[in-house]
Amino acid sequence: MTGFAATAALALASALTLGTAPAATHAPDPLARYHHQHLVWKSCVLGPGDDTGKDLQKAGARCADVTVPLDYDAPGGRTITVAVSRIRATDTTHRVGALLLNSGGPGGATIGDPPWVRAAMKDVGxxxxxxxxxxxxxxxxTAMDCHWPTGSAIRSPGHDRAGFDRSTAFAEELARRCRKxxxxxxxxxxxxxxxRDMDVIRAALGERRISYLGYSYGTYLGEVYATMFxxxxxxxxxDGVADPDRYSPRLLRGSEPANRHALRDWAAWTAARxxxxGLGRTRDAVLTVVDRIQAAAERAPLRVGDYRVDESTAPMVVFNGLSQDNDMAYGDFAQGMRDLRDAAAGKAVTPSPWLxxxxxxxxxGSMSDYGSVQMSILCGDVAAPRxxxxxxxxxxxARAQDPLFGPVTNxxxxxxxxxxxxxxxxxxxNDLPALLVNATGDPRTVYQGAQAVHRDWPSSRLVTLRGADQHAVFGVYxxxxxxxxxxxxxxxxxLPATDVTCAASPH
Structure with missing residues (x-):
């Protein structure tokens, strides 16, 4: 949440006097070259193996690169490009305008999303x-990459001070690489x-206003855009509402109860199968297997194919398995836990695709670029304790309250x-008219955050998916x-006249 220095003030100075009336003059637009740029729309397919591009092409999308300034305080300086895709409206008689998308992260690519979002919108699309x-x-x-040995800076500090010190050194090394x-x-x-880039895109598309659909971190981006413009x-x-009062590099703090709830629900689903x-016939039996995996990883790294899963990594596997509430995601997670259980027992393991x-x-470092951008945005937005x-x-x-998730989120x-x-x-x-969407069991952007935002914005409406441990709902769940x-x-x-509550689908 960063303060606003105006970027594209369009101040009209018109002075009319009796007698000789001077011509109306406009304050120069420092971003005129960006706002009025000509976009070259082309095929979205980059090459034979570009599945995203092929899906976009099949849906009728075209792609373009939008030029924006690196530094909006120096718009005449270095430029970068922002890639966009577009499926144009076909009902031109009732056309509303452009709907910009952001799927979260921060650092998540969204260029491939228009086909499935358009499908979720049905005739409205x-x-x-x-x-x-x-x-x-x-x-x-335009790319950036800090050459990290990981796609995520998030780790568990392990069970003791030595593990925490190793985690601290790891975090400091990641920061050093980004500076380098x-x-x-x-x-x-x-x-x-x-x-600011979004507003340049708006202008380059020839739109006076844009509509917006954002998921997870994308909800915070939408809050910032609507405040700035x-x-x-x-x-x-x-959808998956980030509470701006809690947005910071430590935004996962407080999500431990929701993650624990999601883990228990997954364990019950797994026990029924x-x-x-083969992870246990009861929820508690399955949870005991998860605890045993963590304990084994604390004693010695688990061999899983070519990987070594230690006490800093094993909790992250569990954490990453909890965001989607459906049979496919639950099954992938269960297979991953079975693999880790076997590795903990000393068996040779070839990891399942999800694991x-x-x-x-x-x-x-196969996704170093993603981790680099994600952390750079969080660190660049709000300062963290040093x-x-x-x-x-x-x-x-936090460990005393939840020994698995508490150390990770803190x-x-x-x-x-x-x-x-x-x-x-x-x-x-606080007067943002918006439709907020959140599941009650969301383990990433917790429901209490959506409720807090709704209370702060009387002009909003809240759509609640009750009884689902789901992160991102519209068109996904x-x-x-x-x-x-x-x-x-x-x-x-x-907006709906009142808030709306929807029931989760049974498994």
């Missing part, structure tokens, strides 16, 4: 240009600059060793109730 955006330094946009490899762009890798927003849907997964992807993301002892005390307190990260943000945090407007409510708002621009 025909009235919008659905626009995917890879934010600055993400995906097909990307120090020049780090000050400009922020949510506020991403919001209140006259430029139309219909706003925020013991003949398939292999999770370990590759955590233990290799004294490691602050984190050690918080880890110990651990030290690279932001403790980052340069201070260039701008102050954004104070989000499969709730006809949620999807219909969102589509009605996108179709009419009118």
């Amino acid at each position: 025909k009235r919008y240009d659905v626009v995917g955006v890879d934010p600055r330094f993400v995906g097909r946009s 490899y990307e120090g020049y762009v780090l000050p400009y890798t922020t949510t506020r600059n991403t919001a 209140p006259e430029r927003t139309d219909r706003v849907v925020l 013991n003949t398939t997964y 292999a992807d999770t370990l590759g993301f955590t233990l290799t 004294d490691p002892e602050t984190y050690w005390r918080d880890v110990q307190r 651990n030290v990260g690279p932001c403790a060793f980052w340069d201070p943000p260039r701008e102050r945090p954004t104070v989000i407007r 499969g709730s006809d109730c949620v999807d219909a409510t969102v589509n009605a708002y996108l179709a009419t621009g009118k």
Whole structure:
């Protein structure tokens, strides 16, 4: 949440006097070259193996690169590009405008999202240009990469002070790499600059206003954009709501109860399928297996194919398994836990596809660019405490409440060793008319956060998916109730008269 320095003030100075009336003059637009740029729309397919591009092409999308300034305080200086995709409206008679998307992260690529979002919108989608955006330094946009040995800076500190000290050294090394490899762009890798890029995209598309659909971190981006450019927003849907008062590099703190609840629900589902997964016939038996895996990883790293899963990594596998409430995600997680159980027993293990992807993301640099951007945005937005002892005390307190998740969500990260943000945090407007969507069991953007945002914004409406441990709902979970409510708002621009509660689907 970073403070606002106006970027594109369009101040009209017109003076009419009796007698000789001087011609109206306009203050020059410092971003005119960006606002009025000509976009070259082309095929989205980058090559034979580009599945994302092929899906976009099949859906009728075209892609373009939008030029934006690296530093909005110096728009005549260095430029970067932001990649966008667009499926144009087909119902031009009832066209609403452009709907920009952001799927979260921070650092998540969104350019490939228009096809499935357009499908979720059903007939309403025909009235919008659905626009995917890879934010600055993400995906097909101008790249940044700190050359990390991991795709995520999030780790468990382990069970003792020695583990915490290793975790602190790891976080400091990640920060050092970012200064070494990307120090020049780090000050400009922020949510506020991403919001400014969105407004350049709006202008380059020829739109007076844009509508917006954001998930997870994308809800915070939407809050910032609507605060910085209140006259430029139309219909706003925020799904998996980030509470701006809690947004910071430590935004996972407080999510331990929701993650524990999600773990218990998964364990009950897995116990009912013991003949398939063999992890236990009761919920508590399955949870005991999870605890035994953690204890084994504390004693010695577990051999899982080419990977070594130690006490800092094993909790992350569990944490990463808890965000989607459906049979496929639950089954993938159960197979991963079965693999780790076998590894803990000394068996030779070839990891299942989900576990292999999770370990590759955590233990290799194959997605270093994603982790680099994610942490750079968080560190660039809001300062974090700099004294490691602050984190050690918080880890110990949280461990007493939840020994698995508490240390993870309170651990030290690279932001403790980052340069201070260039701008102050954004104070989000409290009159934002928006449709908020959240599941009661969301383990990432917890439901209490959505409730707090709704209380602070009397002009908002809250759509609650009750009884699901689901992160991101519209078009993802499969709730006809949620999807219909969102589509009605996108179709009419009118928020529901009252808040809406939808029931979760049974497993």
